[in-house]
Amino acid sequence: MRLFAWLTAAVIVWVSPHAQAAAPAVLPSAGSDAVLALHSAPAGELRLEYRREVEGKPTQTLRVGISDSYHYLDDGDLLAVRDYKLRRIFRVRKDQFVNQSLYAEVWFRAMEVRNRLNIARMLEKGGVQPPASATDVTDPFWIESDVGAMAPDAPQPELKRVDDKERVRWLLQGKEVAAVRYDSQPVPEQIRARLQRFWPTFTQVHPQIAAALAESGRMPAELWVKQKRMGKEAVVAHWTLVSSHWEAAAAYPLPAGLVAHPSTDAGAYPEIFATLAAAVAEKKVPPAQDVYASRADAALGRGAGLEALTWVIEMSLAQGRPAEQCQADDPTPRCTLLRRAGPVAKADSRTAIASQKNSPDKSDRPQFDSLPNAYLWKLLWATRPPGKDVSFRDSERDLLAALKASPVANFCKDTGDFYAAAWQPFAAWQVWDLGRAMAGHTEGDLLDAIDTLEGRLAAGEPASF
Numbered sequence: 001m002r003l004f005a006w007l008t009a010a011v012i013v014w015v016s017p018h019a020q021a022a023a024p025a026v027l028p029s030a031g032s033d034a035v036l037a038l039h040s041a042p043a044g045e046l047r048l049e050y051r052r053e054v055e056g057k058p059t060q061t062l063r064v065g066i067s068d069s070y071h072y073l074d075d076g077d078l079l080a081v082r083d084y085k086l087r088r089i090f091r092v093r094k095d096q097f098v099n100q101s102l103y104a105e106v107w108f109r110a111m112e113v114r115n116r117l118n119i120a121r122m123l124e125k126g127g128v129q130p131p132a133s134a135t136d137v138t139d140p141f142w143i144e145s146d147v148g149a150m151a152p153d154a155p156q157p158e159l160k161r162v163d164d165k166e167r168v169r170w171l172l173q174g175k176e177v178a179a180v181r182y183d184s185q186p187v188p189e190q191i192r193a194r195l196q197r198f199w200p201t202f203t204q205v206h207p208q209i210a211a212a213l214a215e216s217g218r219m220p221a222e223l224w225v226k227q228k229r230m231g232k233e234a235v236v237a238h239w240t241l242v243s244s245h246w247e248a249a250a251a252y253p254l255p256a257g258l259v260a261h262p263s264t265d266a267g268a269y270p271e272i273f274a275t276l277a278a279a280v281a282e283k284k285v286p287p288a289q290d291v292y293a294s295r296a297d298a299a300l301g302r303g304a305g306l307e308a309l310t311w312v313i314e315m316s317l318a319q320g321r322p323a324e325q326c327q328a329d330d331p332t333p334r335c336t337l338l339r340r341a342g343p344v345a346k347a348d349s350r351t352a353i354a355s356q357k358n359s360p361d362k363s364d365r366p367q368f369d370s371l372p373n374a375y376l377w378k379l380l381w382a383t384r385p386p387g388k389d390v391s392f393r394d395s396e397r398d399l400l401a402a403l404k405a406s407p408v409a410n411f412c413k414d415t416g417d418f419y420a421a422a423w424q425p426f427a428a429w430q431v432w433d434l435g436r437a438m439a440g441h442t443e444g445d446l447l448d449a450i451d452t453l454e455g456r457l458a459a460g461e462p463a464s465f
Helices: 032-037 102-125 132-138 140-147 189-202 207-215 269-281 289-301 305-318 333-346 349-354 362-368 374-381 392-405 409-421 425-437 448-460
Strands: 043-054 060-067 070-074 079-083 088-093 096-101 159-163 168-172 175-186 218-227 235-250
Touching: 032 088, 043 189, 060 189, 060 235, 070 189, 079 189, 088 102, 096 102, 096 425, 102 132, 102 140, 102 425, 102 448, 159 207, 168 207, 175 207, 175 235, 189 207, 207 218, 269 392, 269 409, 269 425, 289 305, 289 333, 305 333, 305 349, 305 374, 305 409, 349 362, 362 374, 374 392, 374 409, 392 409, 409 425, 409 448, 425 448
Parallel strands: none
Antiparallel strands: 043 060, 043 235, 060 070, 070 079, 079 088, 088 096, 159 168, 168 175, 175 218, 218 235
16 A cells, blocks of 8 residues: 555645535445345355464454455454445444444555654654664554555665565565465456455555565465564464355345444544434434524624624535625625624624634633534634643534534534544544535535545555555
8 A cells, every 4th residue: 555645644635626525325324234235246255264373362263255346354253344346344343333434444544654654753853762672663664564554755675575485485684574375276366456455454464565465366375474563572473274265156244234333432422423324314404594694683683793703604604615705795695794793793802712723721611601603613623723621522522512503514524524633534434424415515515625535545545445
């Protein structure tokens, strides 16, 4: 997997004016029956069973299935199905079903390898020498092996390949880091091109070695890989092929009747997931534009300039695509209300606090409690640098309050950004996916940025799809 220069640590990307409003074929709130309905026809599948041995750990049995449009790994505790047709990852553990975006995994690998390499460079620049056992913190080979992705701006490891009579071996600085004894039978032609995307999901192995395993067109009869997790001593994992056969008409490997769960059970996220899933199922839409205009006008009648301004901001977000910039004599309701609300809101000391670069300190927030639409500001604050004493959970609850207050699809862009910035891409994509399925999502709104990001991931990382 290769990290391209266009990928940045920022989640927000510029939107093409021609981006199309889109939602995934299968939503994260869809259960396993909805997935099975899209895979009613049986498919050819190479089925394998491996025994995995690591010194000091119990022997593990791993069932593997590789088809043209999906592959799966089942260790008896977790079943993980990567569906490349639907671009989803389905995970089942003790009948708990989680339906996630494949894009989230590809994004995470690219961002994680870049993040770790940047940390390594900062340590080197600062003259910090980690212990010898922590080479995985600074050595690009171990970083890329752990993450399963390569960065073009990192020095490439000088791996030496040795083809012995019994095995193919890879050496790094004269020491073996991987070896394979291939099975005598090539994999069926139907799936040979699909091995490239399989290996980074099977085990922790350097992408150069993974590419060589894929190019061989055969599965290992035995595989040895030296692995090093962050801060841990290196170990050698050994896989032995127990059985292999081609199933010409395999049923899709998901159990029926499973209900979708959120990516994480922590904090307010399960309620955010449920709130958005209900909004999609019930086809909820925010109030009409004239309702917002009426609310803003009523607030101005009470001299509540900040409340009026906030209604106008939400009015713009609710309509989807960005509104045109107001001219001095623009007679449209939104522009008229902005001209009226601006001076009144400016006189309110809270306006300056609400619009500052950082979110307000926790001690400053109670003064907004009397504002009936303060949820909008709290949503916007969640993606700003947090003020003093404002915790992640505080911001998460604020996002939930905004999503409950009004089913504005654009709210999902900020909410997903919040989780992506917290290094929770699977939660982020679930939110973005549900936002793009909301009845109020329109071409040209903020969520088009996710369409653009996914298009770039697919173009930049074709081997992952």
